Structure formats: C-alpha cells, structure tokens
Amino acid sequence: MLPVIWFCIVAVMVAMYVVLDGFDLGAGILHLGVARTENERRAVLKSIGPVWDGNEVWLLAGGGALYFAFPALYASSFSGFYLPLMIVLWLLILRGTAVEFRSHIDNSVWKPFWDAVFCGASALLAIFLGAALGNVVRGVPLNANGEFFLPLWTNFQPGPEPGILDWYTILIGVFAFLTLTQHGALWVAYKTENGVQRRARKVASAVWYGVAALTAIATIVSFQVQPKLAQSFAEMPFGYIFPALALAGLAGIWFFHRQQKELQAFLSSAIYIIGMLTSVVFGVFPMVLPANSNPAFSLTIHNASAPPYGLEIGLYWFTPGILLAACYFTYLYRKFAGKVKLEEGHY
Amino acid sequence: MDSALAIHRFHFAFTVTFHYIFVQLTLGLGLLIFILKTLALRTGNEHYNDAARFWAKIFAINFALGVVTGIPMEFQFGTGWSRFSKAAGGVIGHTLGMEGLYSFFLESTFLGLLIYGEKLLGRVGHWFSALAVWIGSWMSAYLIVATNAWMQRPVGYTLGPNGEIQLSSWWSLIFNEWAFWQFWHTLMGGVITGSFVVAGVGAFYLLLKKSEEFGRTFLRLGVTAGLAASLLALFPTGDRQGALVAKHQPATLAAMEGHFETRSGAPVAILGQPDVEKRKLDNPFIVPGLLSFIVHNRWESEVRGLDAFPQDQWPDNIPLLYYSFHIMVGLGTIFIAVMALAGFLLWRGTLFTFKPLLWILMLMMPLPYVANTAGWMTSELGRQPWLIYGLMRTAAGSSNTVSSGNAMFTLLGFMGIYSLLLMLALFLVWREIDHGPGRAPAAH
Numbered sequence: 001m002l003p004v005i006w007f008c009i010v011a012v013m014v015a016m017y018v019v020l021d022g023f024d025l026g027a028g029i030l031h032l033g034v035a036r037t038e039n040e041r042r043a044v045l046k047s048i049g050p051v052w053d054g055n056e057v058w059l060l061a062g063g064g065a066l067y068f069a070f071p072a073l074y075a076s077s078f079s080g081f082y083l084p085l086m087i088v089l090w091l092l093i094l095r096g097t098a099v100e101f102r103s104h105i106d107n108s109v110w111k112p113f114w115d116a117v118f119c120g121a122s123a124l125l126a127i128f129l130g131a132a133l134g135n136v137v138r139g140v141p142l143n144a145n146g147e148f149f150l151p152l153w154t155n156f157q158p159g160p161e162p163g164i165l166d167w168y169t170i171l172i173g174v175f176a177f178l179t180l181t182q183h184g185a186l187w188v189a190y191k192t193e194n195g196v197q198r199r200a201r202k203v204a205s206a207v208w209y210g211v212a213a214l215t216a217i218a219t220i221v222s223f224q225v226q227p228k229l230a231q232s233f234a235e236m237p238f239g240y241i242f243p244a245l246a247l248a249g250l251a252g253i254w255f256f257h258r259q260q261k262e263l264q265a266f267l268s269s270a271i272y273i274i275g276m277l278t279s280v281v282f283g284v285f286p287m288v289l290p291a292n293s294n295p296a297f298s299l300t301i302h303n304a305s306a307p308p309y310g311l312e313i314g315l316y317w318f319t320p321g322i323l324l325a326a327c328y329f330t331y332l333y334r335k336f337a338g339k340v341k342l343e344e345g346h347y
Numbered sequence: 348m349d350s351a352l353a354i355h356r357f358h359f360a361f362t363v364t365f366h367y368i369f370v371q372l373t374l375g376l377g378l379l380i381f382i383l384k385t386l387a388l389r390t391g392n393e394h395y396n397d398a399a400r401f402w403a404k405i406f407a408i409n410f411a412l413g414v415v416t417g418i419p420m421e422f423q424f425g426t427g428w429s430r431f432s433k434a435a436g437g438v439i440g441h442t443l444g445m446e447g448l449y450s451f452f453l454e455s456t457f458l459g460l461l462i463y464g465e466k467l468l469g470r471v472g473h474w475f476s477a478l479a480v481w482i483g484s485w486m487s488a489y490l491i492v493a494t495n496a497w498m499q500r501p502v503g504y505t506l507g508p509n510g511e512i513q514l515s516s517w518w519s520l521i522f523n524e525w526a527f528w529q530f531w532h533t534l535m536g537g538v539i540t541g542s543f544v545v546a547g548v549g550a551f552y553l554l555l556k557k558s559e560e561f562g563r564t565f566l567r568l569g570v571t572a573g574l575a576a577s578l579l580a581l582f583p584t585g586d587r588q589g590a591l592v593a594k595h596q597p598a599t600l601a602a603m604e605g606h607f608e609t610r611s612g613a614p615v616a617i618l619g620q621p622d623v624e625k626r627k628l629d630n631p632f633i634v635p636g637l638l639s640f641i642v643h644n645r646w647e648s649e650v651r652g653l654d655a656f657p658q659d660q661w662p663d664n665i666p667l668l669y670y671s672f673h674i675m676v677g678l679g680t681i682f683i684a685v686m687a688l689a690g691f692l693l694w695r696g697t698l699f700t701f702k703p704l705l706w707i708l709m710l711m712m713p714l715p716y717v718a719n720t721a722g723w724m725t726s727e728l729g730r731q732p733w734l735i736y737g738l739m740r741t742a743a744g745s746s747n748t749v750s751s752g753n754a755m756f757t758l759l760g761f762m763g764i765y766s767l768l769l770m771l772a773l774f775l776v777w778r779e780i781d782h783g784p785g786r787a788p789a790a791h
Contacts, residue, residue: 067440097412324453
C-alpha cells in the first residue's frame with residue numbers, strides 16, 4: 001500500500017510541475033513572438049517573474065520524494081538518462097540566468113540577447129521534457145541489475161537498441177511543445193492586456209487544432225509502442241476516467257477560449273495536461289520504468305521502492321510540508337493576482 | 348584523470364565547489380540583510396532600508412546563481428553516483444526531500460516577495476520576507492549538512508539480509524551529533540564570507556570617499572558580525588567538529604595533521620610539507636604536545652598516527668587534505684586577528700580613518716572564499732577512501748553505466764557554462780558596487 005501512496009504522490013508532484021512550470025515555459029516559447037516592444041516583453045516576464053522559481057521547485061521536490069521513496073528508480077533513470085538530463089540542466093541554468101539577469105542592464109544588445117536565450121531554452125526544454133515522457137512510455141533496455149545507458153540517438157527507431165531520440169519520442173516532444181505553447185498562451189492571455197493579449201489569443205486558437213490532432217495521433221501510436229497501455233485499460237475500465245478528463249479539458253479550452261473566459265480556458269488546459277499525464281501513468285502502472293529488453297527487468301513500484309519504515313515516516317514529514325507549500329503558493333498567487341501592472345514594483 | 352571514477356569525482360567536486368561560491372555569501376548576507384531590515388523597522392531610519400536594498404540586490408544575483416547551480420547537484424547524486432543512490436537513497440533521500448519541501452518552497456516564495464513586493468507588502472511584511480528568506484536558506488543548509496554528516500558518520504540505519512542499507516531511525520538521521528556541529532561551523536563560515544564582503548565594500552567606499560555614510564554602516568555591521576563569527580568558527584564549533592573527527596575518523600585526523608607516527612606528546616605542525624612516501628614532514632615547524640592536548644586534553648597522551656591504520660584506509664590524497672586543513676585553520680586565525688584589531692579600532696572610534704586597515708579589509712574579501720572551500724575539501728577528502736564512512740567505498744558508488752567519455756563531455760560542458768556564469772556574476776556585482784547604495788531608482 002505504501003509504495004502505491006508514494007507512487008501517487010510522486011505522480012501528483014510531477015503533474016503539478018508540468019502544469020505550473022509548463023505555463024512559464026510556454027510563456028518563454030511565445031516571448032519573442034507575441035511581445036514586440038520592451039513594455040510588452042516586460043509584461044510577459046512580469047507575468048511569470050515572481051512565480052517561475054517556485055514552479056520549478058515542484059520538480060526538485062518531486063525529485064526528492066522520488067529519491068527516498070524509489071531509490072532504485074532514481075539511481076537507474078538518472079544514470080541511464082545521463083545525457084539528456086545534463087542537457088536539461090544546462091537549459092535550466094541558461095533560462096534561469098536569462099530571466100533573472102535580463103533586467104539588470106537596459107540597452108539594445110543586453111536585453112534582446114537574454115530574450116533569445118530565454119525563448120530558445122524554454123522551447124528546447126518543452127521538447128526534451130516531452131521526449132523524456134516518450135522514453136518512459138516506450139521503455140528502456142534495462143539489464144538484470146536495473147541499469148541502462150541511452151545515447152542521444154541510434155537509428156531513430158523505438159526498437160531493441162533505442163536512443164533518447166527516435167521518431168516516437170520526437171513526436172511526443174513536438175506534442176509537448178505544442179501543448180505547453182498553448183498552455184503558456186492561455187496564461188499570457190489571462191495575465192496581460194492589449195497587443196500581447198491579442199497575439200497570445202491568436203496563438204492559442206491556432207495551436208488548439210495541432211494539439212487536438214496530436215492527441216489523437218500520439219494516443220494511437222503510444223498504444224502500438226507500449227502494449228501494456230491497452231492491457232491496463234482493458235483490465236481496469238475505471239481508468240477511462242483519466243482520458244475522459246483530458247478530453248473534457250481539451251473541449252473546455254475550445255469552449256472557454258471562444259467565450260473569452262481566460263481563467264477558465266487556462267484551467268481547462270491544466271485539466272487537459274493532468275488528464276493526459278495521469279492516463280500515461282495509469283497505463284504503465286505498476287511499472288515505473290518499463291524494460292523493452294526483457295519485461296521481467298522492468299522497474300515497478302514494488303522492486304524499486306524503499307523499505308516500509310522509511311516510506312511510512314516520510315508521510316509524517318511530507319504531509320505538513322506539502323500543506324505549508326500549498327499555503328505559500330496560495331498566498332503568492334493571490335498577492336500577484338490579476339492583470340500585470342507595469343508601473344508598480346521595479347521589474 | 349582518465350578513469351570514469353576519477354572524472355565522476357572531479358565532476359561532483361567541481362560543480363559543488365562552484366555552487367558553494369554563491370551559497371556561502373547568501374548564507375551570510377541573509378542574516379546581515381535581516382539585521383539591517385530589523386534596524387530599519389526599529390529605528391524608522393530609512394538609511395538602513397537603503398542599505399538593505401543595496402545588499403538585497405547583490406544577494407539576489409548570488410541567490411539566482413546559487414539556485415541555477417544548485418539544481419544540478421540534486422541530479423548528480425543519480426547521474427554520476429547511481430550505485431550510491433540506489434544503496435543510500437532510502438536514507439539521505441529524506442533529508443534531500445525535506446530540503447525541497449521545507450526550504451526551497453519557502454525561499455522561492457519569499458524571495459519573489461522580497462525583490463518584487465516592497466510596495467505591495469508594507470514595512471512589516473517586507474521585513475518578514477527577509478526573515479523567511481534567511482530562515483529558508485539556513486534550513487536548507489542544515490538539511491544538506493545533515494546529508495553530508497550521515498555520509499561522514501552514518502547513524503540510524505540497519506543492514507538488510509543482502510547488506511542493503513535501511514533507515515531505522517529518522518530521528519537519529521536528523522539529530523546526528525555530527526550534523527549539529529558541522530552545521531554551525533559551516534554557517535559561521537558563511538557569515539564570515541558575508542561579513543568580510545560587507546566590511547570590505549564599506550572600506551572600499553571610505554577609501555574612495557564615496558557613499559561614506561553607507562561605508563561606515565557596512566563597516567560597523569561587517570566588523571561586528573565578522574568578529575563574532577570568526578571566534579565562533581574556532582570555538583566551540585571548530586573545536587567540537589575536530590573532536591568528532593578525532594573520535595570517529597582517527598585516520599583522517601592523522602592525515603590532516605600530517606601525523607605519520609603514533610607517539611605520546613604529539614605535536615601540531617604549523618608548517619611543513621608531507622612526504623607520504625617517506626612518511627615524514629619536510630622542514631616541520633611544530634608546537635610540541637599540542638595535538639595530544641587538543642585530542643585528549645593531556646600534553647603527554649598518545650595520539651595514533653597513520654601507521655596505526657592499514658594503508659587501504661588512509662585518505663587517498665593526503666597532501667591535498669593536509670594543505671586544505673592547514674589553509675582553513677591558518678586563514679581562520681588571520682580572520683580572528685584582523686577582525687579583533689578592526690573591532691578594537693571601531694570601539695575606539697578610529698577605524699574609519701585608519702587607512703592601512705581599510706586597505707587590508709578591502710583586499711581580504713576573497714580570502715573567506717578560499718577558507719570555506721578549503722574547509723569543505725578537508726571534510727570531503729578526509730572522508731576518503733569512503734563514500735559513506737566505513738560502509739561504502741567511493742569506488743563502489745559511481746555510476747558504472749556512464750562511460751568516461753560521456754562524463755568528460757558533460758564535465759567540459761559545465762566548465763564552459765560555469766566560466767561564463769562567473770564572469771557574469773563578477774560583472775553584475777561590480778556594477779552594483781560601483782553604482783553604490785542610495786535612493787536613485789534601481790536599474791531593474
């Protein structure tokens with residue numbers, strides 16, 4: 001039971017990370033396109049400025065929970081995905097540096113440079129995060145010790161000797177890119193006014209069709225690449241609630257966006273993302289890292305989890321901690337609620 | 348350095364050392380900014396708020412770099428040290444997980460409010476943000492030190508049927524005696540860095556005859572905090588830390604001191620170069636009996652030298668360990684002397700006009716960074732050849748699926764990016780110092 005609880009906790013933390021950091025990554029992707037003047041760019045940056053760092057903490061906190069609850073999974077996946085993780089780290093460094101340092105010097109070389117770094121790093125991060133998810137669904141060549149190492153690419157086929165990038169993981173990467181672009185566009189539309197808002201809304205309208213098409217394509221292909229998905233839904237039909245949630249979110253985006261209800265459209269996008277992620281997680285459960293070599297080598301919540309004492313005591317410090325974090329977040333988002341105002345503060 | 352193990356070791360050492368450049372300053376400045384905000388709140392004097400705002404800008408630059416260089420550290424336990432993580436993750440994952448949940452959320456929330464929210468929050472709210480950021484960073488330090496302390500002195504675990512490490516007492520992990528003293532010693536190191544930087548910038552302004560009112564405030568604050576922290580770094584924190592090493596890592600103590608031969612009335616070497624092959628110190632400059640006195644409180648008692656331990660349990664880089672320790676202690680002694688003199692002149696009211704000492708304080712700014720780095724090198728080199736002292740050797744903990752070529756590739760990548768970050772940090776901090784504190788609206 002304890003491993004299942006921790007599996008759910010880690011899944012929720014990761015979903016929170018994708019939903020929260022997802023909108024500031026999306027804002028980064030759009031940054032150069034929808035914000036043309038200095039004031040517009042400041043508005044986009046200010047819409048994420050006070051919160052992006054906290055959003056990223058969900059990744060660290062989720063990683064921390066993963067580390068002590070499923071040490072074998074942490075060890076295996078972090079060393080096996082060594083190369084893409086290091087590239088993700090470099091992108092996170094560049095992106096954080098860009099957001100924080102852009103405003104220090106006001107001239108026409110410094111700011112456009114950091115704007116470009118911010119935009120490029122955000123886009124690549126979205127693609128890499130999607131590709132990472134694709135790798136987990138496709139499975140990796142685990143050996144009997146639960147170890148593997150993936151090069152960046154091999155023959156671009158999800159076969160027995162895959163790389164990080166193959167046609168399937170690239171497809172999921174592009175899918176994630178579009179999803180987060182839409183998510184960010186809906187956030188920017190919610191937080192800004194005038195020109196930026198108009199352009200963000202246009203992007204959101206156009207990207208919706210791409211996201212909808214890729215939802216269908218990625219679902220069909222994923223069931224081909226990972227047969228366990230079909231099996232899970234056949235065995236436990238209550239799991240259809242997760243894809244239903246995703247479809248409801250997708251419809252909600254379309255509906256509320258048409259009605260110019262920006263907050264509801266953004267929240268629908270969050271529900272869509274949560275629905276898609278939980279569908280995947282449900283589909284591979286109880287595996288946490290499927291082996292595409294020998295199914296018996298797969299890491300599951302049972303063979304990768306820490307002993308019960310640690311899992312139980314972890315709940316005692318985790319529960320108050322996550323409630324505190326929820327309070328901080330509520331407080332922070334309320335303090336910076338509403339449309340971005342440029343004159344107050346000094347950002 | 349061609350084996351994968353050597354590269355993994357250097358990879359972690361390089362990235363964590365670089366990360367700590369920014370961290371040590373924020374550990375110290377967090378407290379000093381909080382003191383300035385408190386003075387502003389209690390006296391109602393806007394001067395202290397201006398001073399706090401100036402240091403908050405430098406704090407923010409360092410904090411941002413601390414965050415972006417800190418994220419890789421959380422990953423590297425798994426990327427470079429997967430066998431260690433698989434074995435010990437069920438234990439140290441607790442302290443690392445708590446750091447994310449209890450410190451990072453607190454810091455990231457209130458740093459945003461500290462930097463963006465002065466008008467939004469009012470005086471007390473802004474003061475509280477400074478407090479929260481300071482507490483968050485010290486809590487983070489405690490949980491990281493507790494993680495390291497468990498590797499130095501593993502407690503609260505049992506070994507399973509196949510020798511796997513299992514947490515058996517969470518309380519022992521959190522309240523490890525080693526963590527307590529190491530935390531306060533580390534923190535005093537951070538306050539020393541913050542104090543020397545604040546005092547050094549103050550001295551710089553007085554020498555330049557620029558922003559002199561602020562220069563005097565910075566000197567008063569930096570010298571007072573610096574004197575207290577330098578003394579506390581020696582006693583009791585450094586002393587207690589040393590006693591724990593003597594008790595639990597006697598071979599490490601012998602190597603740190605260059606003490607090759609077991610003998611009674613063991614001396615402390617102030618200077619001298621260790622010759623590990625011939626097991627002696629060249630041109631030693633010693634204080635007789637002092638090591639015996641420090642370890643056992645008796646000048647004549649016997650202290651075990653390296654010869655009392657099998658060679659495969661000696662730290663694997665004795666010269667570097669010896670020099671790291673001696674550099675830390677030597678600089679720590681100099682810090683006490685300089686801050687004591689500055690404190691005396693401050694009390695007599697002549698510090699602000701005594702130029703030689705102002706020059707010294709300004710030029711000493713880099714030295715606490717050297718001392719803190721040397722301190723951590725003493726701790727980490729001293730733990731060798733163990734990754735978890737007595738439980739897992741360093742050679743048994745690295746990722747054996749990651750080849751030397753892949754590790755070198757990412758090491759070089761980090762070196763490139765970090766070189767740029769360092770230049771950027773120096774450039775931006777210099778701009779703030781050059782611009783100076785004051786009421787002029789900030790550039791950002």
